[in-house]
Amino acid sequence: MRRRIPVLTSTTLIAALVATAVIAGTAGVASANGHTGETEGRTKNVIYLLGDGMGRTHVTAARERYYGSDGKLAMETLPSQGFISTYAVEKLSGQPGAKNFQPNPVTDSASAATAWSSGVKTYNAALGVDATGTVMPTIMELAKKAGLRTGNVSTAEVTDATPAGQMSHALARGCQGPVYSDAACQDLAITGKALPTSDIRVTPIADQIARNGTADVILGGGLGRFDAADETALKDQGYTVLGSPTSQRIATKADLASAQGQKVFGLFNRGNLTIEKAKQDNPSSVQAQEPTLPEMTSKALELLTQKGTTKDQGSSKGFYLQIEGALIDKRSHANDAAQTLGEMKAFDDAVKVAKEFAAKDGNTLVIVTADHECAGFNIIEKGTFTNAEAATPPANVDSGNTANNSSPTRPRNLVDPTRSTGIINGSGAANPKNFAPATFRIPSDPAGVVDGSPEAGLWLTYLSGNHTGADVPVYASGPGSDQVQGTIDNIALFDIVGHALRITK
Amino acid sequence: MNRTRPIIVIAIAAAAVVIAGSIAIGVTTMSRSDATTPLPTNAVKMTLPGLAAASGAPELTSIRLLHPRPGEVRQAAGPFDDRLALDGLAFDGTTVRGSLRVTSDVSAVLDLEVIAGFYDAGGAFLGIERFVYHAVHDGPTDPVTGTPVESIPFQATVPAEFAGRTASASVGVPVLVNE
Numbered sequence: 001m002r003r004r005i006p007v008l009t010s011t012t013l014i015a016a017l018v019a020t021a022v023i024a025g026t027a028g029v030a031s032a033n034g035h036t037g038e039t040e041g042r043t044k045n046v047i048y049l050l051g052d053g054m055g056r057t058h059v060t061a062a063r064e065r066y067y068g069s070d071g072k073l074a075m076e077t078l079p080s081q082g083f084i085s086t087y088a089v090e091k092l093s094g095q096p097g098a099k100n101f102q103p104n105p106v107t108d109s110a111s112a113a114t115a116w117s118s119g120v121k122t123y124n125a126a127l128g129v130d131a132t133g134t135v136m137p138t139i140m141e142l143a144k145k146a147g148l149r150t151g152n153v154s155t156a157e158v159t160d161a162t163p164a165g166q167m168s169h170a171l172a173r174g175c176q177g178p179v180y181s182d183a184a185c186q187d188l189a190i191t192g193k194a195l196p197t198s199d200i201r202v203t204p205i206a207d208q209i210a211r212n213g214t215a216d217v218i219l220g221g222g223l224g225r226f227d228a229a230d231e232t233a234l235k236d237q238g239y240t241v242l243g244s245p246t247s248q249r250i251a252t253k254a255d256l257a258s259a260q261g262q263k264v265f266g267l268f269n270r271g272n273l274t275i276e277k278a279k280q281d282n283p284s285s286v287q288a289q290e291p292t293l294p295e296m297t298s299k300a301l302e303l304l305t306q307k308g309t310t311k312d313q314g315s316s317k318g319f320y321l322q323i324e325g326a327l328i329d330k331r332s333h334a335n336d337a338a339q340t341l342g343e344m345k346a347f348d349d350a351v352k353v354a355k356e357f358a359a360k361d362g363n364t365l366v367i368v369t370a371d372h373e374c375a376g377f378n379i380i381e382k383g384t385f386t387n388a389e390a391a392t393p394p395a396n397v398d399s400g401n402t403a404n405n406s407s408p409t410r411p412r413n414l415v416d417p418t419r420s421t422g423i424i425n426g427s428g429a430a431n432p433k434n435f436a437p438a439t440f441r442i443p444s445d446p447a448g449v450v451d452g453s454p455e456a457g458l459w460l461t462y463l464s465g466n467h468t469g470a471d472v473p474v475y476a477s478g479p480g481s482d483q484v485q486g487t488i489d490n491i492a493l494f495d496i497v498g499h500a501l502r503i504t505k
Numbered sequence: 506m507n508r509t510r511p512i513i514v515i516a517i518a519a520a521a522v523v524i525a526g527s528i529a530i531g532v533t534t535m536s537r538s539d540a541t542t543p544l545p546t547n548a549v550k551m552t553l554p555g556l557a558a559a560s561g562a563p564e565l566t567s568i569r570l571l572h573p574r575p576g577e578v579r580q581a582a583g584p585f586d587d588r589l590a591l592d593g594l595a596f597d598g599t600t601v602r603g604s605l606r607v608t609s610d611v612s613a614v615l616d617l618e619v620i621a622g623f624y625d626a627g628g629a630f631l632g633i634e635r636f637v638y639h640a641v642h643d644g645p646t647d648p649v650t651g652t653p654v655e656s657i658p659f660q661a662t663v664p665a666e667f668a669g670r671t672a673s674a675s676v677g678v679p680v681l682v683n684e
Contacts (some may be wrong), residue, residue, distance in 0.1 A: 109684070128549075135546040135549055135551070137549050138549075141548040141549055144545075144546050144548070145548040160684070169549065171683075173639075174616035174639065176682050178584055179559070179563040179635075179680065180563070181563050181618055181679075181680045182562065183616060183638075183680075184615075184639065184682060185645075186614040196558065197559040197560065198548075198552075198558035200553070203556070203559075204552065204559075208553065211550075211553040211555070211556055213554065224585060224587075226586055229556075233556075236555075270588070271587075271588050271610070272589055317665075327610070329612065330610055330684070331610075332611040333684075334560070334612065356603030
């Protein structure tokens with residue numbers, strides 16, 4: 001004799017389980033097919049911020065200068081932190097692990113830009129091609145192809161290495177335009193013989209940017225690289241062009257503020273944008289009408305997230321936005337610490353804008369890093385001096401002491417008065433052969449202590465006027481940022497971003 | 506015996522349903538995490554419709570419009586005149602010399618092309634010669650400080666076909682790339 005209630009109970013239970021399984025499975029399928037949204041479970045947006053030439057000391061010095069020893073820059077508050085190795089390779093080298101792999105310990109901005117944009121090591125000066133000259137797609141091109149919106153913002157000419165690395169392919173970074181030249185565009189060491197000028201790899205970068213539509217929003221400098229034909233090509237693709245390449249009228253901060261549209265092209269200087277310190281020191285100048293990097297960042301985010309008028313133009317699929325603080329590097333090359341610090345502050349303020357956007361959005365990966373360190377920037381203790389100022393390097397002689405009786409032997413470490421003639425941004429400013437440090441007041445200094453004085457708390461020095469091979473810091477937040485930990489190589493950034501957006505293998 | 510059979514049936518059925526559901530969820534989850542689009546080979550625009558391929562070396566039309574007086578060296582207008590200065594321009598009848606100084610922000614000069622125009626005693630245009638500079642690495646640097654130098658000396662000699670007829674010169678800059 002069977003009992004009816006258990007049978008009913010079991011039937012109900014099975015039905016419930018079947019229903020649950022079906023619903024769960026269906027929900028999963030629906031999600032996988034994107035029925036629950038355009039982002040399909042992936043990271044919706046990526047904001048990639050790049051401080052050109054920004055080494056670890058650049059970050060520390062800017063923190064000390066603007067927020068004090070116990071403060072933090074905005075980038076330092078991002079939860080995932082690590083370091084990036086930045087080496088390049090020689091021409092015709094294989095990739096890491098290949099038999100013909102030939103590394104170059106110190107990269108330039110072009111090789112580094114290609115590393116994170118295209119995921120390959122290449123030679124210094126190459127953009128969007130590997131070390132054999134083979135064209136490689138960039139993250140921005142892949143994002144565009146996948147239907148995401150794209151933006152590229154820089155304080156340099158937009159034909160310069162970092163922005164160009166996302167939206168052009170060139171054997172030589174000097175092939176910027178407005179005209180082609182053999183010397184600037186060809187590289188016979190790579191190709192053996194000159195490529196036809198119709199080849200994209202020797203097409204001036206300005207011509208490429210104006211015609212390939214890779215970035216929806218392009219903001220920066222470099223109007224002098226573009227001409228009337230470029231303006232026509234941009235407008236034919238639907239760009240709102242601020243200023244005019246034809247008349248060479250530069251765009252202004254006011255033009256940017258009122259700009260609207262899905263595609264915006266605005267260049268605010270014929271060359272690189274003006275450094276922040278110069279604008280602050282000359283507020284009535286024409287250059288002071290250029291927008292700041294944080295202002296361009298805010299506007300780019302506004303333009304990339306506005307609703308479109310058609311399905312393809314909408315913002316629902318998300319965006320990829322690259323922001324470059326370019327002048328950190330350029331002023332480090334010149335060993336100008338005051339301007340370097342000013343550019344660091346502007347860059348970090350742009351990071352703050354990105355961070356605030358990401359906090360509100362909730363599905364945005366923010367990565368802050370650099371392409372390479374520039375000039376061996378360092379902080380020395382107040383009152384000390386560098387080897388460059390010294391008559392001899394630090395002492396290393398004591399024949400009776402096994403710890404320091406080796407070669408070389410040096411009797412003493414003294415300042416050379418001809419190489420150290422006073423604080424370089426103070427009493428020693430007039431001497432071009434002076435290697436003394438630049439000094440800056442920090443928040444904890446007593447009132448009355450000024451920049452350029454021996455009493456200031458922050459003493460900054462440079463090793464050289466060129467790039468170094470030091471690893472650079474990286475900071476990240478948002479979905480996928482857990483991949484940005486420890487020490488990783490710069491080509492890994494391509495996969496991290498590509499995987500987050502689901503646009504690469 | 507009869508009382509335990511329904512329980513076994515229920516247990517087996519429930520297990521089957523749970524496994525099936527788990528597989529369904531797992532498959533969809535896996536497909537979501539692996540929902541990567543193959544790297545599009547056509548993401549790069551290898552051709553740019555409407556763009557005429559460059560032919561020949563860079564030119565400056567402004568050079569042909571000048572008519573310098575004998576012994577004079579004039580600067581011909583170019584696209585980068587607002588970011589450079591030409592110092593020490595001189596013409597000795599055979600060679601025009603000078604140095605280019607970048608006056609805007611600069612960290613290194615990567616590429617430079619100077620076109621020199623030559624003219625007869627009446628100021629009529631005869632022809633041109635070029636000076637081309639291409640930095641192999643980051644450009645020239647000061648041997649003492651290691652910082653980039655912002656002045657590059659240049660010279661261009663009168664082509665043999667105009668020798669003896671050249672009375673004046675001009676110089677202009679169609680290519681300048683500074684990092």
